[in-house]
Amino acid sequence: MTEPSDTPTWYGRGLPHVWLPYCQMKVAPPPLPVVRTHGCRIVLADGRELIDGIASWWSVCHGYNHPYIREAVERQLATMPHVMFGGLAHEPALTLASRLSAMAPPGLSRVFFTDSGSIAVEVALKMTLQYWLNKGRTRKTRFLCFSDGYHGDTLGAMAVSDPARSMHKAFREVVPRHFVVDVPSGAASFADVDRILDEHAHEIAAMIVEPLVQGAGGMRFHSPEALSGLHRLAKDHDLLFIADEIATGFWRTGYRFACESAGARPDILCVGKALTGGTLTMGATLAAEHVFEAFLSDDWDAALMHGPTFMANPLACAAANASLDLFEREPKEGRVRRIEARLREGLEPCRRLPGVVDVRVRGAIGVVQLAEGGDVYALRPRFVEQGVWIRPFKDVVYLMPPLVIDDAELEILTGAIRRVLEEAR
Ligand code: PMP
Numbered sequence: 001m002t003e004p005s006d007t008p009t010w011y012g013r014g015l016p017h018v019w020l021p022y023c024q025m026k027v028a029p030p031p032l033p034v035v036r037t038h039g040c041r042i043v044l045a046d047g048r049e050l051i052d053g054i055a056s057w058w059s060v061c062h063g064y065n066h067p068y069i070r071e072a073v074e075r076q077l078a079t080m081p082h083v084m085f086g087g088l089a090h091e092p093a094l095t096l097a098s099r100l101s102a103m104a105p106p107g108l109s110r111v112f113f114t115d116s117g118s119i120a121v122e123v124a125l126k127m128t129l130q131y132w133l134n135k136g137r138t139r140k141t142r143f144l145c146f147s148d149g150y151h152g153d154t155l156g157a158m159a160v161s162d163p164a165r166s167m168h169k170a171f172r173e174v175v176p177r178h179f180v181v182d183v184p185s186g187a188a189s190f191a192d193v194d195r196i197l198d199e200h201a202h203e204i205a206a207m208i209v210e211p212l213v214q215g216a217g218g219m220r221f222h223s224p225e226a227l228s229g230l231h232r233l234a235k236d237h238d239l240l241f242i243a244d245e246i247a248t249g250f251w252r253t254g255y256r257f258a259c260e261s262a263g264a265r266p267d268i269l270c271v272g273k274a275l276t277g278g279t280l281t282m283g284a285t286l287a288a289e290h291v292f293e294a295f296l297s298d299d300w301d302a303a304l305m306h307g308p309t310f311m312a313n314p315l316a317c318a319a320a321n322a323s324l325d326l327f328e329r330e331p332k333e334g335r336v337r338r339i340e341a342r343l344r345e346g347l348e349p350c351r352r353l354p355g356v357v358d359v360r361v362r363g364a365i366g367v368v369q370l371a372e373g374g375d376v377y378a379l380r381p382r383f384v385e386q387g388v389w390i391r392p393f394k395d396v397v398y399l400m401p402p403l404v405i406d407d408a409e410l411e412i413l414t415g416a417i418r419r420v421l422e423e424a425r
Pocket residue numbers: 116117118119121150151152153210215216244245246247272273
């Protein structure tokens with residue numbers, strides 16, 4: 001890695017000591033030094049401003065450095081930046097728990113706070129396995145999950161992600177094996193799910209799904225009908241239904257939670273990313289009362305033994321409560337519909353470019369699917385030259401901008417995609 005010229009001293013001093021995410025450090029281009037963020041903008045050390053098309057890994061829903069969230073965190077910082085959650089409780093966490101449970105799909109009455117999305121998934125998996133153990137169903141130890149699924153980078157989460165095509169495929173022999181099936185795309189394609197459930201439901205603890213949009217596995221969409229069919233099958237076969245809404249929650253797909261599109265009532269729901277408005281790290285695992293009750297016992301071994309050091313961190317809870325205030329004050333349904341229309345208009349012309357095999361839009365998510373085999377990583381610096389922050393991966397170029405983005409900024413983002421793909425052909 002060689003660093004760009006004219007960089008700040010902290011950059012040259014620190015860069016040789018960091019191990020960066022999701023990249024081959026031998027050949028990866030150096031990261032761009034960034035000094036400030038505001039609204040939908042990322043300000044680089046050399047003064048350039050990039051419009052963020054991916055909202056810092058899909059988290060910054062109200063825009064960066066929102067004064068309302070910042071002030072809430074500053075107030076909390078002055079009184080209690082942190083305190084452990086074991087044996088102690090505080091107002092920001094209890095307020096947040098009651099608000100999350102009130103806004104989630106019906107029945108999710110208990111909130112377990114975590115420090116990231118992957119850990120919210122780990123907790124969901126652990127809760128599920130122990131739910132069945134506590135009920136004496138000791139053989140229900142496997143999960144039904146989906147091709148192109150992605151649920152996080154920790155071992156349990158990797159095991160329920162696509163084992164063959166995901167970035168974690170190197171681990172397929174060392175993580176527990178689960179049942180993997182394609183997300184059904186029509187009535188006939190439920191046959192595979194039916195077959196697995198008919199043969200193996202007695203050993204399957206839960207189905208885990210990213211509702212409506214599979215994100216990091218390749219930005220694939222499925223219909224509300226497919227989702228409601230899966231939910232019904234899970235219920236009919238005595239499986240828990242885990243909805244991983246870490247990427248789709250908080251209006252990203254146009255619904256508060258994507259499960260609402262299908263009237264699906266998950267037994268367990270995972271949230272993260274936009275939970276704090278993208279300000280601080282936090283996840284949560286919401287459980288239905290019947291899941292919670294299965295842990296109530298005179299036997300300590302039946303208890304959920306989990307408790308990350310920084311769970312329910314008061315600063316993160318304050319940011320999340322402020323983010324929920326903003327959602328209440330400035331409803332996002334209309335905005336997401338407008339973003340959806342602009343993304344459709346702006347990206348649809350890409351369909352006729354060579355190498356483009358699909359263009360799809362759902363809510364505030366726009367995807368240009370390229371033919372397999374191209375080098376999408378080579379496109380990344382081209383986007384920076386266009387003044388936008390867009391990070392294609394696998395075979396997709398996609399946008400998931402802050403939900404506060406305006407039409408002019410959206411046009412710059414979609415225009416950059418049209419131009420870069422046009423030049424790349
Ligand atoms: N589940 C889904 C659906 C995700 O998109 C992600 C993050 N991309 C995760 C889990 C993991 O969340 P985190 O990166 O906060 O651990």
